[in-house]
Amino acid sequence: MPTAELIAIGTELLLGEIVDTNTKYLARQLRDYGVDLYRSTTVGDNLQRITSLMQEALNRADIVITTGGLGPTVDDPTREAAAQACNTHNEFHPELWEQIRQRFLKRAMNISDNNRKQAMIPAGAVVIENPVGTAPSFIMPHNGSVLVCLPGVPREMEYLMQASVIPWLKDHYAMSGIIKAKVLHIAAVSESKIDEMIADLEEMTNPTVGLLxxxxxxxxxxxxxxxxxxxxxxxISDLETIIRQRLGTDIYGVDDETLPQVIQKLTENGPYPIKVILGGFSADTFKGLEGKNLLVERVEPQNFTQFRNPAVRLTSPLFTCLYTPTPELSRIELNFSYPDLTDTMTREYMGAPGLREEWAVNFCLSFIRHQLISKVYPEEKNDPS
Structure with a gap:
């Protein structure tokens, strides 16, 4: 399988002004076509640093893909960096300039001489025309590797990757294999505990297992x-079976599944209406939990006692989740009540203040799910798909 590196170009990325979604998209594309991605780097709009980074990447990888820096301004140095990295020079392409002019005319926009820069392409490169934008791209073979330079605008980059780059790479590299991934989600179990349970599996080389x-x-x-x-x-399926045997119902979902979605699926056709009472949490938490058979109510923390100790016999399951943050830590008090069935749990978390409420929400959702599958719907099992 060929190897690849990605370079995201733009000082705005280093300043945190925008989020780099291009690298995520390209990483998924390369994975799906069986290309091993070994490194991704972000660099500012500095000609010398971009050139050096391109040279290093071309010495390590078969395929180097850059995004950004193909605009018409002085701080768009990708073309010049690519030419220097590949020991060549840029050439003006009149046909590209005419295409750029026509696009500006169709949009009733003024064009300046600066835009001529976008028609400059390193000598020897394969030109990638850009019908969805004004920045032509290019593929530059160099010493057995290839440098692919794409625009930073996600819509343009994605189109050119699918329409031009992937077909070119298929023609020039053995991309018959595939890399697939599946993610299993576990809640309310520490990373160190999970690591103990599957440490031997993390030593495997193919398939591989990683924790996040x-x-x-x-x-x-x-x-x-x-x-x-x-x-x-x-x-993947064979290894997943082994992991599920070890972790059991602590695994609540796969890939894009969330805890609220899993709880919704459990309760939507159940015989009992489920009620969840929340105290102390921000208004934007527990989104997506309430639904057809599940009611969420928020009350002031000082009024919580009456719900944790209801005066009348319950006819449907009731959960209470009280969140108490302090400067030192966060505390959650969880309670489950149902005729002849009760359970309580208290946990404290001393992690970073900005992460404490997210931890509390996920721990509460895990508590609700475990009570549902063990006491309310014991016949239900996780969907292993």
Whole structure:
């Protein structure tokens, strides 16, 4: 399988003014076509640093893809950097200039001499015409590797990647394989505990297993490289079975599934209306939880006692979740009540203040889900798909 590196160009990225979605998109594309992505880098609009980075990447990888820096201004140095990195010079392409002029005319926009810069392409490069924007791109073979320079505008970049770059790469590289990934989500279990349970699996080379921790949630990523999608899916499925045997119902979902979605699925056709009472949480938390058979009510923390100890016999399941933040830590008090069934839990979290409420929300949702599958709907099991 060919190897690749990505370079995102733009000082605005380093300043945090915009989010780099291009790298995520390109990484997924390369993965789906069986290309090993070993490194991604962000660099500002500095000619010398971009040139040096391109040279280093071309020495390491088969395919180097850059995004950004193809505009008409002085701080768009990608063309010049590419020419220097590949020991060549830029050439003016009259046909590209005419295309750029026509696009400006169709949009009733004024064009300046600065835009002529966008018709400059490194000598020897394969020109990629841009029918959806004003920045032509190019593919530059160099010493057995290739440098692909794409615009930073996501809509343009994605179009050119699909329409021109992927077909070119297929023609020049053995891209018959595939890399597939599946993510399993676990809540309310520490990363270190999960690591203990599957440490031997993390030593594997294909498929591979990796952990990623979020506040109150840990993701287990399974990645497989194979000659076909069916083979990759089988490799992932076999390893997933082993992980599920070890972690059981602590796994609540896969890939894009969220805890609110899983709880919704559990309750939507159940025989009982479920009520969740929240106290102390921000108004924008627990989005997507309330639904057909599940009611969410927010009350002031000082009024919580009456709900945790209801005076009348309950006829449907009731959950209360009280969140109490302090300068030192955050505390959650969880309670589940139902005729002849009760459970309580208290937890404290001393992590970064900006992460405490997210941790509390995920821990509460995990508590609700576990009570539902163990006491309210014990016949329900996680969908292993």
């Amino acid at each position: 921790a979020h506040p109150g949630i840990v993701d287990i990523r399974i990645t497989a490289k194979a000659a076909s999608e069916d083979t990759a899916n089988t490799m």
